[in-house]
Each structure stands twice: as C-alpha cells, then as structure tokens.
Amino acid sequence: MRPARAYEGPALAALSEPFVRTGALRERPLSLYAARTSDFLVAHAPDGALQGCLGQRGSTAGVLYNFCVAGHRQGSGIGSRLLHAAIARARSRALPTLFTATTGSGRLFLRHGFVPAQPDQAPSGWLQSLDPSRNARVLTLNL
Numbered sequence: 001m002r003p004a005r006a007y008e009g010p011a012l013a014a015l016s017e018p019f020v021r022t023g024a025l026r027e028r029p030l031s032l033y034a035a036r037t038s039d040f041l042v043a044h045a046p047d048g049a050l051q052g053c054l055g056q057r058g059s060t061a062g063v064l065y066n067f068c069v070a071g072h073r074q075g076s077g078i079g080s081r082l083l084h085a086a087i088a089r090a091r092s093r094a095l096p097t098l099f100t101a102t103t104g105s106g107r108l109f110l111r112h113g114f115v116p117a118q119p120d121q122a123p124s125g126w127l128q129s130l131d132p133s134r135n136a137r138v139l140t141l142n143l
Contacts, residue, residue, distance in 0.1 A: 001085040004042045004053065009034030012042075012066075015050045019068045024104060026131060028066065041085050043069070043078045052078040054086050056098075062090040063126045064100040079108050087112070091143050098143065099123065101136035114139040 004012060012033040019025040036055065043052035052069035056062055064086055069078045090098050099122045100109060117140035119127055130136055 001041055001043055001081055004037040004040035006037050008040075008042070008050065009037050011050045012037065012040060012053055015053055015070060016066060016068055018071065023134075025066060025068060026134070040066075041082055041089065043073075043082055052082050054082045056086050056089060058095065058099075058123060058126070059093075060095075061123050062086075062093070062095040062098040063123060064098055067100070080112070083108065083112050087141070087143070096143055098141045099126065100139050101130055102139065103134050103136050106137060106139055109139050109141075112141070114141045116140075 009030060010033070013028070013030045016025055016028070016033075020027045036057075039055040039057050040053050041056070042050050044050050050070075051073045053066065054064060055066040056064055067079070067082070069082070087098065098114075099117065100114065102109065106114070117138045119138050121140060122138050127138075
C-alpha cells in the first residue's frame, strides 16, 4: 500500500472503469482522478500495475470513496489492507470519524467496525454530492 503518485490519474480511472460500468462506482471524469491523486491509497502488482484503490478526503471528518479492487484480485485481502491503511491515515490526521457510502452490502466496511449512520451525521458537502437515485447507505466509523 502506498499513496498514489501524481501521474497515476489515468491508471486510477482505468482501474475504476469496470466498476463504473456495473454501477458499483459513480462515474468521475479523468480530470478528477488527475487532480485528486493525493487522495488515493493504492495497491499495486510487482510490475507497478494498480490492483486496488481507495480515495480519502476531509479535514474535520474523513470520507472514503472510489474503493475498488481489480476483479482478478478480489478475495486476496487487498481490500482489507487498503481499508486498514485508510483508517491508519485518518488516525494519523486526528480525524474523529470516517464516512463512506455504498450501494453494495458494505460487508467489508462492517467487518472493520463501520456501522450504519443517519445521513445527517455525515459532512453536508459530501452528502449533497451523493446521487439519491443510487440509494447508497451511509456508514461511519468512530476513530
């Protein structure tokens, strides 16, 4: 696990694309990935190819977003390691809570201590950015 590098915006977008096509992730423009590479933690193969990513933003409460692991690497523990690294990063920044939104089961988040949250507990700017038609559940973790 490591922070994404400034030039990895296109690789982040490419890794995310299959999940956008299935509706698991929201579509984001390449310019967003390029502008926010510093938000991302990544897992990579020995050859440098990205195998997973997780974005993290926020200064008073953390928000996790765009969490994905390449299909051929799912079930290998990469997701758990990315999530552990994001939680450690949030603690090092003295964030009191982390939030995320998921349209899936949220099983991985729940296994790591996240619990369902009332949407009004989440940072309002982030909450307003969520697409209501996706019916995402908001989860939180107190740090």
